[in-house]
Amino acid sequence: MATAIINNQTLELKDGEQLNCIQAAQRIGYEIPSYCWHPALSVVASCRMCLVEVGDTKPDGTVVMQPKLVPGCQTPVKEGTVVIADSEKVKAAQKATLEYLLLNHPLDCPTCDQAGECFLQDYSYKYGRGYSRLQEPKNIKPDKDHIGENITLFTDRCIMCTRCVRFTREVSGTSELQVVSRGSAETIDTFPGIPCDNKLAGNVVDLCPVGALCSKDFLYQQRVWWLKTTKSVCAGCSTGCSVDVDQNEDQVYRLTPRSNPLAQGDFMCDEGRFGWKYIHSDERLTFPARRKNGEIRTRDWDDVIPSLQKALAKAVGRAPEKCAAVFSPWMTVEEAYMLASYLRGLSPKVKLALGPVKTVGEDDTYPKDFFGKPKEPVKFTIRAEKAPNRRGVQMVLNHFGGAATTLSDLAADGAAGKLEAIYLVGGDPTGWLESQQATGLGKASLVIVQDILPSTISERADFLLTGGSFAERDGSFVNYKGLAQQIGRSVRGPDGTRPDGRILWDLTGRKGLFNAAAVRKEMAEKIPAFAAFAQGTLGDCGVLLNEHGAPEAHVVAKA
Numbered sequence: 001m002a003t004a005i006i007n008n009q010t011l012e013l014k015d016g017e018q019l020n021c022i023q024a025a026q027r028i029g030y031e032i033p034s035y036c037w038h039p040a041l042s043v044v045a046s047c048r049m050c051l052v053e054v055g056d057t058k059p060d061g062t063v064v065m066q067p068k069l070v071p072g073c074q075t076p077v078k079e080g081t082v083v084i085a086d087s088e089k090v091k092a093a094q095k096a097t098l099e100y101l102l103l104n105h106p107l108d109c110p111t112c113d114q115a116g117e118c119f120l121q122d123y124s125y126k127y128g129r130g131y132s133r134l135q136e137p138k139n140i141k142p143d144k145d146h147i148g149e150n151i152t153l154f155t156d157r158c159i160m161c162t163r164c165v166r167f168t169r170e171v172s173g174t175s176e177l178q179v180v181s182r183g184s185a186e187t188i189d190t191f192p193g194i195p196c197d198n199k200l201a202g203n204v205v206d207l208c209p210v211g212a213l214c215s216k217d218f219l220y221q222q223r224v225w226w227l228k229t230t231k232s233v234c235a236g237c238s239t240g241c242s243v244d245v246d247q248n249e250d251q252v253y254r255l256t257p258r259s260n261p262l263a264q265g266d267f268m269c270d271e272g273r274f275g276w277k278y279i280h281s282d283e284r285l286t287f288p289a290r291r292k293n294g295e296i297r298t299r300d301w302d303d304v305i306p307s308l309q310k311a312l313a314k315a316v317g318r319a320p321e322k323c324a325a326v327f328s329p330w331m332t333v334e335e336a337y338m339l340a341s342y343l344r345g346l347s348p349k350v351k352l353a354l355g356p357v358k359t360v361g362e363d364d365t366y367p368k369d370f371f372g373k374p375k376e377p378v379k380f381t382i383r384a385e386k387a388p389n390r391r392g393v394q395m396v397l398n399h400f401g402g403a404a405t406t407l408s409d410l411a412a413d414g415a416a417g418k419l420e421a422i423y424l425v426g427g428d429p430t431g432w433l434e435s436q437q438a439t440g441l442g443k444a445s446l447v448i449v450q451d452i453l454p455s456t457i458s459e460r461a462d463f464l465l466t467g468g469s470f471a472e473r474d475g476s477f478v479n480y481k482g483l484a485q486q487i488g489r490s491v492r493g494p495d496g497t498r499p500d501g502r503i504l505w506d507l508t509g510r511k512g513l514f515n516a517a518a519v520r521k522e523m524a525e526k527i528p529a530f531a532a533f534a535q536g537t538l539g540d541c542g543v544l545l546n547e548h549g550a551p552e553a554h555v556v557a558k559a
């Protein structure tokens with residue numbers, strides 16, 4: 001085990017661990033400011049914000065410091081390394097660097113989208129001089145509002161850290177961004193006619209440490225200090241990117257990637273970043289319904305849930321083998337567990353099936369080469385499986401050993417008059433039911449639909465349960481490789497909707513308020529594959545489930 005000294009504190013490094021001075025200082029809780037360095041990008045050491053004093057411990061125990069300050073981002077910490085990051089010399093360098101970076105900066109914080117989460121603001125406050133000695137007029141460069149479909153560039157706020165350029169070269173591989181010109185005239189730009197529109201392009205906005213690259217979607221929508229952040233998971237595909245959902249007054253404003261080495265790493269794709277708008281769709285199903293002969297009898301949850309309990313018990317009592325439920329790969333594992341255990345409690349003969357798992361094309365890996373061909377090593381994958389929790393729901397169904405059936409078979413049963421009751425869970429905002437299937441299923445004596453948007457069967461439902469989007473629910477998703485992560489309720493859904501967990505908690509007759517952690521603990525006791533849920537919480541990064549042999553997509557759980 002190697003030992004280094006950071007600001008007079010001893011730091012022990014694990015065997016084989018490679019840290020630079022910034023990371024080593026983080027370990028002892030000290031911040032070395034940095035702009036151009038990012039753990040997922042190559043090191044260029046160009047901004048000079050991280051300059052520190054560095055030395056080596058010689059065999060006789062003496063310490064020899066290097067005569068000049070060195071970039072901490074580029075300097076490895078090893079046995080005997082001594083780093084001084086809080087000396088007057090270092091502080092003077094930080095002041096000088098910031099003064100230089102701010103020379104031509106417009107200081108337009110009041111109208112800048114980044115204000116409140118800007119490293120130029122924060123570092124100026126913590127490490128800067130507090131005034132500028134520049135007498136001459138500032139060098140004003142024109143803004144470029146067409147860097148990409150979703151990205152705009154406020155050129156004069158740029159500090160030329162080149163994080164954005166390196167991202168398009170090293171991660172997306174698409175290389176749309178470059179540095180043009182030199183000296184105080186240098187700017188970030190695209191090649192003529194080739195905007196930065198790759199599928200990962202939005203990440204350059206997050207990477208930009210200042211307010212130069214901005215998201216057109218978020219621009220001037222909110223001051224960031226009004227936003228409340230909830231840790232969650234993108235529901236766009238089975239990669240299951242960890243995200244932060246930012247909202248104010250029940251309106252989601254943006255999704256940004258949350259770094260998670262167990263999940264996707266540091267980034268997310270634009271499909272997920274901008275694909276949440278359906279949450280606030282005017283089309284959302286609001287208010288539940290109990291219908292008789294097609295007529296709405298009530299829209300009151302206090303009537304709908306007890307009536308549904310009675311109707312389900314009656315149908316299962318009549319012909320349990322003709323009752324079935326279709327589980328959506330958009331359900332959380334807690335929801336799937338509650339519904340499956342409830343129905344199997346009514347009768348072990350009730351059939352359980354996995355609903356359609358949409359796949360689009362093939363897994364899309366990055367970086368790409370100039371011709372769009374994937375390159376190794378893969379740094380990011382947008383998965384073809386466009387559902388967040390196929391694997392988790394399948395694991396739950398495997399435990400309950402549901403009779404092998406499919407949505408199509410159930411539709412055929414319905415068309416042949418062999419279906420007594422069908423409980424359908426939707427949730428896929430891009431649609432999940434073909435009209436022919438809806439016609440067959442609609443012939444069941446009792447049709448229950450739990451969904452967020454209208455489908456070809458929602459009007460036919462005897463019971464319509466208006467659930468929540470992923471941003472309105474607590475629970476967990478299991479991604480393609482078995483990583484279980486919690487999703488968090490960040491907004492309340494429209495009036496009349498309820499988070500699905502709450503609907504199922506009430507339907508299954510549990511007392512009090514829906515508690516996802518309590519369901520997880522129960523699952524840990526009852527299902528070996530979910531033993532890792534024992535604590536009730538999965539932490540910020542989630543837990544890898546020790547589950548083997550979950551069948552691949554489209555395979556329905558067998559008895």
Ligand code: SF4
Pocket residue numbers: 157158159160161162163164165188204207208209210212213
């Ligand atoms: S636009 Fe932002 S990320 Fe790109 S070089 Fe300028 S400051 Fe850095």
Ligand code: SF4
Pocket residue numbers: 234235236237238239240241264268269270271272273381382383
């Ligand atoms: S890769 Fe998948 S999970 Fe990640 S942001 Fe994109 S759609 Fe969402």
Ligand code: FES
Pocket residue numbers: 033034035036037044045046047048049050051071072073074
């Ligand atoms: S962060 Fe080290 S030089 Fe930029």
